[in-house]
Every structure is written in structure tokens, then in C-alpha cells.
Amino acid sequence: MKRGNGKMDFRLTEEQELLLEGLREVLKEVATHEYLKECDDNHAFPQKIAEAFVEHGFALLGIPEEYGGTPCDITTQMLVTEEMSKFGVPFPCFSNSLLIDDILHFGNEQQKAITMEYAKKGLCAFSLGITEPGAGSDDSAMMATATRRNGKIYINAHKTFITEAKQRPYMLCLTRELNAPNPHKAISMWWVDMSKPGVKVMPWEKIGGNTAPTYEVYLEDVELEEEDLVGVEGEGFMNLMGNFEVERIQIAAGVLGWAEAAFEDAAVYANQRVQFGKPIGSFQLIQEKIVEMAIKIENMRNLVYKACWERENGMSLQISSATTKYYCVRAANQVIDDAMQIMGGIGYTKDHRISRLWRDVRNTRFGGGTDEIMIHIAGRAILKKYRNK
Template identity: 65%
Template sequence: MDFRKTEEQELLLESLRELITREFSEEYFKECDEKHQYPEKFMKALVDNGFGLLGIPEEYGGTPVDTLTLILVSEEIARLGAPGYLFGSVLQIDDMLTFGSEEQKKITMELTKQGKIAFCLGITEPQAGSDTNAISTTFTRKNGKVYINGHKTFITGAMSAPYMLCMTRDFSVSDLSRAFTMWWVPMDAPGVRIEPLHKIGWFMQNTCEVYLDNVEIEEKDIVGREGYGFIQLMKNFEVERLLMAAIALGQAECAFEDAARYANQRVQFGKPIGTFQLIQEKLTYMAIKIENMRNMVYKCAWEKDNGISLQVSSALAKLYCAQASFEVIDDAMQIMGGIGYTTDHRISRLWRDNRINRIGGGTDQIMIHIAGRGILKQYR
């Protein structure tokens, strides 16, 4: 494996850095965060500069690139202090190219090119978080139509996405591996009710409760194969976990660089605090964790591009990156001291935003279960 960036990747990342540093100061993101406001201007700028086209096949008017390139872009956005969690095109594109109908693919690619999310993921329910087998949202057929009933929670982007990739269950099927089916549900359909949740982070994106009361859709709105929703979900999670690990890496890099600069500038006891060994120790271990995170993320993306299973590696990458990145950001806040704990510095925003990485897309505990089970299977 050779993780040296290609000339094309270097130029792409350089143009991204120029765009963000030139047009989007920390004050802009700070204001969006304080107002709980989607950074429309920033997302439009990404589209206007071609980043919305990345990963979309040529037949849909896009610019084909590999997974690693998309991951590098996601990482770089977060490293520059922007909300990397809003750039989720790698997941949306992969889901639809893998499971979507032609109509669903066209809609997703068109919205992605506009810098919008085509769909939110309707998976989690009040009684079904880590235990996806406890999903109770149902689909029933009547007079040639399909009706969805249930309650989803912690749905990211539900207020802004035009569709939901909704996981449902057929209780007449006893085999759980064949009991779940995904559907493409319009969020403006009669019977859909959305209520926002209030969080401690991710203020630039909404997270909601979604109630589905006899929501009528068509047979053509099935995503993938009937009864194969659980298998499709596991594939979805692998890419989602890789994406979350990449964003966590970028957040850690951002915090580390801010802390290192501050350590060179902040004078106490007559000298920069970076000259003290306890500060140097923190920075050294932060650098080691970032290097480890980077290697795991890039290797996982390389595996995806080479058709190698991500079942174990994506779980390991997300587990380690979620934990290590928070440790790096927390140490950065310690180096920054009081100023780091205020909203005057982005360290506090990174600290809040990063914590969800150990919960969303699969908790630390579920990552251990998935990875541990997969590791044992290799040595039977």
C-alpha cells in the first residue's frame, strides 16, 4: 500500500484549502454554530467549486474518484475547522449505487451535485438503538400501495432531506435475517411528522424524531431487495463508519495544530509553555494518535477501493478514531487552558461535535462486538 497522494489529489486538496481559508473564517462557522444554522453559503461554495461532483459517475454528470479521495476531502474539511460531518456524499453515493433503483440513483446524484443530502437514514428507534433487531416500524400492502407505520429517532438531517432511507420490519417473517426491508420514503408525504431534538453538538445540522402514520408509498420505492434490508444496512454501516473515522481524524488534526501553535505563543513563567516537558509529552502522544488514526483510515479506504471486506477494519477504525480523536481534542483543550473552554475558540466546538463519534454509526461497545466476533472467526 502506498498512501502518497497523487498529483490530482494534492491539487484537489490545495484548492479546497484555498477556498476555505480565503472565504470562510472561523467567525463564519462560529456564527452558524451559535445560531444553530446550516452553513448554506459554505455548502454552496463547495458545489460551485466542483466538490459536489466528486464520486458521482460520469453518466450522472459527475467526476468519478475513488473512495480514498472522497475520504481525503472529508478529512481536510474537518482539519480546516469546517463542519466535516455535513459532507457525507461518499455514503449517499455508495448506498444508492449499490442498492438503489435507477430513479433513486438519479435523484440522489442530482441532489448531491447541488450540495444537498438526498436522504436521511431512518434506522434508529426509541427501543432500537444498538439492537437493530428490535426495529418495529412496519410496512404493509393494501390495494397496490405500501403503508409505513412507526417511530424513528435521532434522525440526522430529517428536516432538510427530501427522502428517508427507512428500515422496516415484516413481523410475519420469523427469520430475522429476512425480516427487514428498506424503503425510499418522501419526507413531505402525508403522515410524516418531524420534531427536532436538542443536542450538545452538531448545531449546524438538525437531528429529529420522525413519526410515520400510515405513510403511503409505491412498490417502486423499495430500496434493494425485499427481506435483505439487514444485509444492506450492514454494508451501509461499513462506509458510514469509515466516513466518521475520517471526520474524527480531521477534527483531531485541527485541534492538534491549534494547540501546537498556542504552545509556541503562550508565555508563562517567562517562557512559551511549549518548552515545558509536560506540554511536549501531550503533543507527542497526540501526534502518535493522529498518525495511527491516519494509517487506519487510509488503509480502510484502500480496502474499500480494492473490494476487500470492511466489516472488521471499519469497526476497528471507527472505534480507535472515535476514542483517540476525542483524547487529542481534550488534550488540546487542556493545553489551551481557560480560553479553550470558552466559545471564543473553536476547540470547544470541536470537543462538543466530536463526542457523537463514539455513539452514532455504532457505539464503542458495538464496534468491539463486531470486530471481536470477526477476529475470532478468522482463527477458527
């Protein structure tokens, strides 16, 4: 998107147009409905897509050149996320650049090397171990500990809803110093080899998100070395926070693409499906749904692109990242649900991608921050602006 004189301009640059054109050609070949359905049915990571992204240079977008990546702005990264999602690709499987960025900023040389070895294959080397049974939205309630004994570190933790914990060889595990005088300086990040003794992984059965399986992880006296610390001790959560705002925008861009995919399917079907001697798209109740869906998608797109523009211009994302995620995930759920209603019974079958999108999109209303937390973050910040008026 073009930038200049501080004015928003959502027209794509020539480079962005060419990049997206190339991406579409790749996705037409590998992101077929049949293949994505196969991955969903088998609870399998879409490896063919990852390999195609590597082959055509999309896997390392946004990674600094010094690590073998292709630097690009956040807007371009979100455009790629939106475009792949338009093909129905499960974008959470390909949202690794933010995680990689954490290690490139705070990890040691060995951790960086391992991370990039996997990234160059289109994979992520580690899962993110934050959530616990008693610590979801409230990270300060985390009970995982790191204890020093005899020159070693011992991790004890019960982590839950950890994406691909079994498939990824490492975990970036967050622990808390339980009696720390300053709670903001109590959380640390540790690089945990998942093959170590004391690690136990149990699968969760979910109704969606089958291509990104989720696990319960138990760590019992898992022995680490001092060099397994990532970043500065006590500053782990603060280090991660910098990427949370961008993650919210990425989720919004992903569900925007899913909503566009479902909308297109529904609009085509409304023109083709004949009842009472007419295409159902000729009936006003169907037209109302189509119009409302189109308005929601336009609003979603404007919010995502505006948030990207703010990031590119050095503006705070505190409010816009929360409001954008809040609106977009709710709107996407509504658009995809309306698309299923237009499709009727065929949309509810596993033969159609709308049923998969309908299952998968529901997770985005709590994954990456619940609707309620987004309201709390944005509401608190908005009110603060008017406190001394």
C-alpha cells in the same frame, strides 16, 4: 496514494496533491472560523460551503460519471474528508456520497433523478430512518412496519435521532416484517415523502452537532405506493450493510482532520502563551501532551490510510473498519480534550473552535456504530480466525 506490487505506499499521487491544493484554496475562502461559528450558533447548515463545493467540482466526488459525478477511489474521498475537517468543517454535513450510492444502486429512476437533483446542489435529498427508541445498535429490534391494504402501503414507525429529517424532503425509511421466518430477510427500505399526511417531526436539543440538527420522526399510516420500495423487499438491511464499513472509515478520516486542527491550535498556543516568564510549551507536562497527541494522530492516519489501501486492493474491511473507527474516535476525543487543556479557559469559550470540536467529536463514539459494537464486530471476527488453530 500510489499503488503497485501489492505494497502499501502512502505517498499522494500528483492528482491527489492538486485536488487537495485546490480544496485548501476554496476552504480558506469559505470555511472561516467566523462563518463556522455563525452556523453553529444559529444551528444552520453551512450552505456557503456546499455552494462553493458545487462551484469548484467537489460536491460530486465519488459519484459515477453517468450521473454527472466525478469518479474517484475511496482513498481520494477520505483525503478530501480529512482535509475539510482540518479546517474545522463539520464533515457529517458533507458525507452524502455513501447515502447517494445506496439510491444509485437500489433506487428506481425517479428516486435516482431526485437524489441527483439535490446532489448537484451539494445537498442530500433524504434522511436515513433506521434508529428507533428500542432499536439502536440492535437493528433487529426495529418495530417499524409496512402493511399492504387496498393496493397501498401504509408505514407506521417511530424513528429517533434522524439527522436533518426536517430539512430533507424524503426519508429512506427502514421497516421490518415482525414475524418473518428469516430475520435476515425481514427489513425493507422505503422512499417516504416527508410532506405526506401522517408524518410528524419533532426536534432534539443536543449539546453539539448543531449544523446537522436531529429529529424524532413519527409516521402514522403514511400512505405509499409499491414503487416507493427501494431495492428488493426484505433485503434492505443487507443492501445498506455494504456502505457501513466505508462509513466507519469516513468517520475516522473526519475525526482525524478534527484532531489535526485541534493539535495545531494547541501547539501554536503552547509556543505563544507565556506563564512564569516562559512559553508554556517549555514545560515538560505540556510537552508530554503534545507528544502523545502527535503519536495518536500518526496512528490514526496510518489506520485510515491502511484501511483505504485494503479497500482499493479488494481486501475485507470487516475487522479494519471496526478497529479503525474504534481507535480513531477515541483517540480524537483524547487529542481534542488535551488541546482544550493546553488552551485552558480560552479553549472552553465559544470564541475558539476547539470548544465546538470538543462538543461535536463526542458524538462519533456512538454515531455510526458505538465503541462497544465496534469491539464486538472486530473481536468476533478476530477470534474466528484462530478458532481451529
